[in-house]
Amino acid sequence: MLMLMLTNPAKAEQCSVSLSQDRVDYGRLHSGELLVEQPGQAELALGKRTLNLSVVCPQPTAMALRFDSPGAGPEAFSLGLHGSFTLGLKQPRLDGQAVELFQGRARSLEQGSRLLPGQTLVARQGGVPIQGRMFTAQVEIETYLPASATRVRDETLIDGRGRFELVPGH
Template identity: 20%
Template sequence: CQIALSQPNVSFGRFKQDDIVASRKNWNRMPAKEVAVTVFCPQPKVMALFLQSASGSNGGILFGQKSRLVLAASNVTVDGHPYNLARTTDRVAFSASETPKEKAVLRNNEGILAYQNGLPVRGKQMSVTIKIMPVINDDQLRGISDNTDLESALAWELLTTE
């Protein structure tokens, strides 16, 4: 099977105080970017995409030293048909860790897959939209007068079963 990303590298450019979309406590949400992920398999398979990244507390995805990236998956289709998404940490049977729904927020070492009627969906092609939202800590946004690069390396791992 193969994975294709609409954008393998995502750049948010420079963050400014004016870019803040929402704030809560010491966290500031910045404008999001979307990446389309498509998986192609020659034979029908159950396909689960697992996220690997540097993580902070509770599996949050680190962005720089103190900030985070929130990844929200939505719009999953298998062979052109829409389904609900399930999150899983089960790397063998892909059992859902919660009730499947339209959107799911991903943490480090979690996978997503299409579900219908309590079962994983099989197919040759799966696509899903990943919305990447930077959430910048006040310390990093206000406490730095020079330029500071915030980076995060995300890796997608595709696991399949018959």
């Protein structure tokens, strides 16, 4: 059984951060089904899930977001001993206009939509950080389990936790 909990998002500068749902439940997974779908793989991909993220602020605010959760290396977040998950932000918009997402305060054009452990994504337009009142994006979650996680005798709960934070001062 696999469940990914996205706890109550943090607030910053009187802004409200919300998700279309606070958990992603993959339900009961049976090892036979997983191994048939991906024979010989060391890591099993459980498919993508999509949620909607919105940030609403009363005053124009720089939109800099991070996901607070333990990392599983530099590219993914941890599901404890049982795997990892990645987060990507798709179709980011600020006050109805498409924006680009850059990692932190980097001045380089290292644009990306992946939220990485310990890093912040900043909304920019033309490479310059911008402010707005309403940020929206689709959150794409990809979950991976090591093949060894399917070798259990009893039902095992696998879960990951984290929350989105609006980071002031970017």
